Amino acid sequence: MAEKFTIYTSPESQWVGVMHLALVEKGLKQDVDYDVKEVSLSNGDNFAPDYIAINPNGTVPSLTAPSLSKPITESADILRWIDARGTKTLAPEDAARSKEIVDLVHSPSMSTNLILFQARDANEMTNKKNSFWNTFLEGRQSRLDKELAAQPSHPFYVSKTAENLSVTSLYRADVGPTHEDFYKMTDDMYRTLAAGLDKLDSLIALPYAAGSRVSEADYNAVPWLSHAMMGADTPVKDVQDFGPLERLVQKTVPDFKIGSKTREWWANIAKTKAFKEVFPALH
The missing domain is CATH 3.40.30.10 (Glutaredoxin)
Structure with missing residues (x-):
């Protein structure tokens, strides 16, 4: 056993x-x-x-x-x-393609933190300050401050507290000129995100991400895209609605669209037992 x-x-x-x-x-x-x-x-x-x-x-x-x-x-x-427990079922047919997909969705340039926490203008920043994500950041900051006080020289708490505070401090500040560099950085990052989504579309093999069967490529890409859609305020039960994510990216890249291969792949993977059980709603 x-x-x-x-x-x-x-x-x-x-x-x-x-x-x-x-x-x-x-x-x-x-x-x-x-x-x-x-x-x-x-x-x-x-x-x-x-x-x-x-x-x-x-x-x-x-x-x-x-x-x-x-x-x-x-x-x-x-x-x-x-x-690896028993017969492998998620090994990809096209290992090179799978690696590219897995590496892409896990890359820092594709982090969904961009969608959740960042802003491109005063209106977006105000909305973020009034959202759950402000509460989320403050909860993390409170815990980090507590642990850093107990272990002031611990390298993890020193670096992570500063990292979290770099964003939390912008949420705490009045919306104004101090946010301009943040807005520009965020706008640039949306251009990179749009390029990354285009690359993902070009990599998808169909019917599944790396070939004719479900593989680790699919099960790494699904949580990323689901989280991005949720962060874009897609109604969580509308798992096939790419409109909110497209509109969010289009504010920076006006002609951006989710690619046809991504749409077809998503429809295919959404029919699987695992997807239905783990993603009955976006999260």
């Missing part, structure tokens, strides 16, 4: 979707094959010292197992470890 393992997850985390899609694909069951530990991101529980001991990056998901010498802390690696 295969060993029981533990997953660290959160409904607030984008990348847990990679892991949960793999768990459904493999037919693994909570409490039978694995245990679940919830980690609240909005409370900053991923910055708690006991969690940092598991995942030094303070990110979610993570996976531990008796046979592992150390936890697995990257979602793509977690998927591969889960897939």
Whole structure:
């Protein structure tokens, strides 16, 4: 009998979707094959010292197992470890194409934090300040400040507190000229995002991301695109509606459209059992 393992997850985390899609694909069951530990991101529980001991990056998901010498802390690696239990089902037909897709959606230039936290003008900034994302950032900042006070020389807390504060301070400030550089940076980042979405469209093989069967390429790209759509204020049950995301990007790149291959791929992957179970709504 295969060993029981533990997953660290959160409904607030984008990348847990990679892991949960793999768990459904493999037919693994909570409490039978694995245990679940919830980690609240909005409370900053991923910055708690006991969690940092598991995942030094303070990110979610993570996976531990008796046979592992150390936890697995990257979602793509977690998927591969889960897939290796029994016959592999998520190995791509086109490994090179799959790698390009996985690397693209995980690249810093494609981070959905752009959509969630950043702004291009005073109106966007005001809306962000009045949104859940302000509360989210403050919850994280409060936890980081607490942990830094307890361990003032800890390298993780020193760097992460400063990183989070660089955005939180803009939310705390009155909207005005101090935000202009932030707006310009954000506008430039939307151009990069649009180019990245075009590249993703060019890479998709069809009917699935890397060929004729569902693979790790699909299960890494799905959580990214779902989170981007959610962040663009798409109604969470309208999983096929790319309009809000398109309009958000079009403010910077007026002629931007989600590509035809991306649309066809998304419609195909949305019919799968794993997608229906893990993404009944965008998150």
